Amino acid sequence: MTSVRNNLMPPGLVSNLEQVLLNKKKKCKDNEDDGDDGTSKQSNEEANESTEPSTSDSTENVDSSKPVVLVTNGDGIESPGLVYLVEALVREGLYNVHVCAPQSDKSVSGHSVTLRETIAVSSAEINGATAYEVSGTPVDCVSLALSGALFSWSKPLLVISGINRGSSCGHHMFYSGVVAGAREALICGVPSLSISLNWKKDESQESDFKDAVSVCLPLINAATRDIGKGIFPRSCLLNVEIPTSPLTNKGFKFTKQSMWRSTPNWQAVSANRYPAGHFMSNQQSLGLQLAQLGRDASAAGAARRLTTQKKSMVEIESVGAAGKSDTGRVKKYFRLEFLDKEQEDTDEDLDFRALENRFVSITPLPLHSHTESETLAAASEWISAALPGDTESSTQS
Numbered sequence: 001m002t003s004v005r006n007n008l009m010p011p012g013l014v015s016n017l018e019q020v021l022l023n024k025k026k027k028c029k030d031n032e033d034d035g036d037d038g039t040s041k042q043s044n045e046e047a048n049e050s051t052e053p054s055t056s057d058s059t060e061n062v063d064s065s066k067p068v069v070l071v072t073n074g075d076g077i078e079s080p081g082l083v084y085l086v087e088a089l090v091r092e093g094l095y096n097v098h099v100c101a102p103q104s105d106k107s108v109s110g111h112s113v114t115l116r117e118t119i120a121v122s123s124a125e126i127n128g129a130t131a132y133e134v135s136g137t138p139v140d141c142v143s144l145a146l147s148g149a150l151f152s153w154s155k156p157l158l159v160i161s162g163i164n165r166g167s168s169c170g171h172h173m174f175y176s177g178v179v180a181g182a183r184e185a186l187i188c189g190v191p192s193l194s195i196s197l198n199w200k201k202d203e204s205q206e207s208d209f210k211d212a213v214s215v216c217l218p219l220i221n222a223a224t225r226d227i228g229k230g231i232f233p234r235s236c237l238l239n240v241e242i243p244t245s246p247l248t249n250k251g252f253k254f255t256k257q258s259m260w261r262s263t264p265n266w267q268a269v270s271a272n273r274y275p276a277g278h279f280m281s282n283q284q285s286l287g288l289q290l291a292q293l294g295r296d297a298s299a300a301g302a303a304r305r306l307t308t309q310k311k312s313m314v315e316i317e318s319v320g321a322a323g324k325s326d327t328g329r330v331k332k333y334f335r336l337e338f339l340d341k342e343q344e345d346t347d348e349d350l351d352f353r354a355l356e357n358r359f360v361s362i363t364p365l366p367l368h369s370h371t372e373s374e375t376l377a378a379a380s381e382w383i384s385a386a387l388p389g390d391t392e393s394s395t396q397s
Contacts, residue, residue: 062096062153063096066095066096067094067095067096067158067224068095068096068153069089069095069097069098069160069224070158070159070160071085071086071098071161072100072102072138072159072181073102073163073164073177073181074106074162074177074181075107075165076102076103076105076106077099077103077124077131079164079165080209081162081164081165082099082101082163084163084209084210084212085162085163085213086126086129086131087126087128088213089220090127090128092217094221094224095157095224097128097130099126099129100134100144100151101131101132101134102133102135102136102138103134106136106138106177107164107166107176107177108175108176108177109137109138109139109180111180112137112139112180113137113139113140114140119135119140121134121144138180139177143184143188157224157228158193158220158223158227159182159190159192161179161180161185161192161194161195162193162194162195162196163209163213163216164176164177164194164197165199166196167352167355168194168239169241169351169352169361169363170257170258170351171259173257173365179237179239182237182239183365183367186367191234191237192237193220193238193240194238194239195212195242196239196240196242197209197242198241198242198243198244198355199244203244203245208244208245208246211245211247214246215242215247216242216360219386223238231382233364233379233382235366235367235368235374235375235378236364236365236367237364237365238363238364239257239351239365240360240361241351241354241355241360241361242360243355243356245358249358250357250358250359251359252359252387253349253354254379254380254384255350255351255359255362256351257365258352262338262340263338263339264337264338265336265337265338266334266335267335267337268332269334269335270333351363364379
């Protein structure tokens with residue numbers, strides 16, 4: 001049994017959900033009133049048709065003369081980094097652009113997947129692209145897109161994950177959802193790029209994402225060209241880090257992954273003061289429960305609005321199947337923040353150091369450590385050839 005306590009739930013969402021319930025009750029009453037006239041049977045059949053499991057989307061328009069490029073990210077499908085990138089790729093006119101991205105922010109989800117839960121997939125509007133939002137992680141999005149269950153294809157030419165808000169240098173790539181999306185593509189045998197913008201509070205602005213797109217487009221076009229020629233490195237993904245104020249960059253630089261990491265800072269939180277956007281549940285999150293209301297109230301959108309309400313929160317308490325109450329148990333609440341710290345490593349060829357020096361850092365990330373030296377050499381050679389005169393390569397140790 002699950003009880004929900006409303007702590008300042010957004011009035012618009014409350015009204016929306018109440019309308020859903022009223023509509024459901026009205027439909028049930030109308031079906032009962034129809035009796036034997038067959039209308040109820042027809043309505044049930046239509047409802048069953050609308051919820052039947054589907055395979056690939058047969059209505060999508062795919063120009064077979066253009067290669068398919070799949071875009072995902074970690075920040076969510078409505079993030080400006082993804083939207084500006086997709087719009088630019090569409091304007092290029094060279095690709096069939098498809099999008100499969102999380103419906104909400106999953107930027108620190110790492111390489112996590114959703115098991116034993118149903119994820120909701122809804123069509124999304126991005127001009128010129130076939131797009132879907134998914135109530136899952138970036139890895140869920142890429143895995144689903146490449147499975148053949150959602151799209152009519154199962155292997156795009158290239159997967160691009162980004163453009164993410166915030167750096168994924170060093171050990172941050174283990175937490176990073178944007179890197180995980182690209183890594184999942186590589187695991188599935190598809191070349192991939194992860195792209196992040198080094199966002200700085202009180203300095204960066206949304207228009208920087210447009211500039212970041214213009215900076216990385218030559219790299220994307222070079223990658224798609226050389227994948228077709230068979231000369232793009234296939235044993236690694238390329239992690240691209242774009243500096244703050246992208247248009248002031250000093251060029252592309254081939255870099256090595258550093259040991260850089262922000263300091264994790266756990267803070268105890270009072271039991272009656274939860275962090276903004278916090279949800280508690282031993283089962284599914286409220287966002288997922290709302291998403292399952294789906295078609296009746298555009299619940300995916302409602303869930304997104306709820307997660308962005310900084311002054312609202314909902315506590316969900318669950319009682320175990322055996323009927324044991326949580327009463328008497330000690331509960332503590334904590335909130336994690338990452339604090340930047342001064343980096344002592346002075347190696348100019350490391351990713352974070354190149355980024356600080358206003359270079360566009362390109363770091364190859366192989367899946368297997370035993371192939372690392374060969375992978376780095378191949379990636380360095382390709383980058384130098386693909387971006388001649390605009391690249392500074394590091395000397396590999």
